[in-house]
Amino acid sequence: MQDWDDMRIFLATARGESLSAAGRALRLDPATVGRRIQRLEHAVGAPLFAKSPQGYALTEAGARLLSHAEEAEQAMQAATDAVAGVDEGLSGQIRIGAPDGCANFLLTQVCARIAAANPGLDIQILALPRVVNLSKREADMAVAVSAPTAGRLTVQRLTDYKLHLAAHRTYLEAHPPIATLADLSAHAIVGYIPDMIFDKELDYLADLGLDRVRLASNSVSVQLQMLRAEAGVGIVHDFALPAAPELVRILPEALSLSRSFYLVRHADDRRLDRMNRFAALLTEEIRREVARLEGLT
Numbered sequence: 001m002q003d004w005d006d007m008r009i010f011l012a013t014a015r016g017e018s019l020s021a022a023g024r025a026l027r028l029d030p031a032t033v034g035r036r037i038q039r040l041e042h043a044v045g046a047p048l049f050a051k052s053p054q055g056y057a058l059t060e061a062g063a064r065l066l067s068h069a070e071e072a073e074q075a076m077q078a079a080t081d082a083v084a085g086v087d088e089g090l091s092g093q094i095r096i097g098a099p100d101g102c103a104n105f106l107l108t109q110v111c112a113r114i115a116a117a118n119p120g121l122d123i124q125i126l127a128l129p130r131v132v133n134l135s136k137r138e139a140d141m142a143v144a145v146s147a148p149t150a151g152r153l154t155v156q157r158l159t160d161y162k163l164h165l166a167a168h169r170t171y172l173e174a175h176p177p178i179a180t181l182a183d184l185s186a187h188a189i190v191g192y193i194p195d196m197i198f199d200k201e202l203d204y205l206a207d208l209g210l211d212r213v214r215l216a217s218n219s220v221s222v223q224l225q226m227l228r229a230e231a232g233v234g235i236v237h238d239f240a241l242p243a244a245p246e247l248v249r250i251l252p253e254a255l256s257l258s259r260s261f262y263l264v265r266h267a268d269d270r271r272l273d274r275m276n277r278f279a280a281l282l283t284e285e286i287r288r289e290v291a292r293l294e295g296l297t
Contacts, residue, residue: 004076007069009036010048014066015136017055074268091120094278097132097139098125101220102261105240105293107143110285114278121278129218130198134266141265141279143286145201148264156279158261159287162294163204165250166236168227178233178250181208188214188232190223201259204235208255239293249297261286 012022012033019030019037026033041048048062058066098107103125111123124139126132132142135151147155165184172178176186189205191213197203205213215231217223220240227234228244235257241247263283269275 004072006036006040006043007072009033010040010062010065011069011073011137013037013049013056014058014062014069017057017136019056070268074271089120090114090118090274090278090281092274093122093124094141094275095124095126095139096282097134097142098127099143099145099220100127100129101237101240102143103127104221105237105243106286106289110282110289113285114281129196129220132264134264140269140275141263141282144262144264145199145259147262152267154265154267154270156263156265156283158263158283159290160258160260161290162238163235163257163259164238164252165233165255166227166241166247167233167250168230168246169248170246171227171230171232172248172250174230181251181254184208184210184233190215190226190232190234192216192220192223193218204257238297239290242293242296 009022009026009028012025013019016022016025019033022028022033023030037049044061044065046061047059048065049056050059096107096111104127107125111125115121115123126139131144131148132139134142134153143158147157167187176183178184178187189210189212191205192202193216194213196218215223215226217226220237223234224236224240224244224247226232227236227247233250236244236247236249238249241249263279265275265279
């Protein structure tokens with residue numbers, strides 16, 4: 001029987017696929033992680049990782065141990081939750097992964113309110129222009145723009161949100177008028193880098209016949225800053241517009257997009273009261289914040 005500290009180091013190495021990544025996650029020297037893995041392999045009598053220049057990959061024995069280590073992790077967290085109780089507020093650390101638009105314009109204020117109400121809680125926001133990998137424990141939970149269909153995950157619809165064309169007032173004054181969607185062909189388009197759109201729900205311009213994105217970024221926050229710099233016309237989340245009052249919506253009747261956010265969690269985390277309570281708070285606050293910000297546009 002191995003102690004929990006061994007399992008913790010094993011899990012970090014399996015998820016990070018390297019000693020250095022595990023060391024960063026655990027705040028340990030990689031050499032220490034390597035020695036602990038060697039000790040664990042000696043104790044179980046089998047190699048747990050295949051080492052290569054590309055990193056550490058689980059062997060068959062390591063893959064078998066992984067499920068047991070994850071069960072131990074869940075049991076430890078459940079025990080911690082039970083001891084902490086529900087009257088003292090949430091505590092510990094929770095990491096949320098999210099697309100950068102959601103992270104920048106929603107999660108900042110939402111998490112600030114949750115943290116203020118729970119002084120013992122540390123919240124980390126992982127803002128990425130890609131899908132967050134929960135299976136590798138990049139985060140404890142994630143906000144996604146599409147509901148995943150694979151993996152041992154639970155998915156909950158958080159809220160719907162709207163998007164519209166927008167541009168800087170000064171840009172519109174200096175360029176040809178936009179009376180119909182066809183007029184967009186005469187304007188510089190700001191949007192995603194076409195081959196870096198990581199979810200079909202983000203392909204906003206596909207149906208407009210616009211085959212050229214003159215200024216592009218894989219970050220929706222960078223796109224917003226391009227529009228603020230009077231660079232052209234682009235699709236903007238309505239909940240982001242209050243942060244950029246110099247932008248105005250264009251042809252809202254002709255083009256109004258609706259998308260949804262989903263909260264994605266590890267299936268086993270349903271047994272953890274702490275995660276359930278945090279997810280309930282996050283859901284309530286995100287719905288409230290989207291309604292508030294969209295009401296300002």
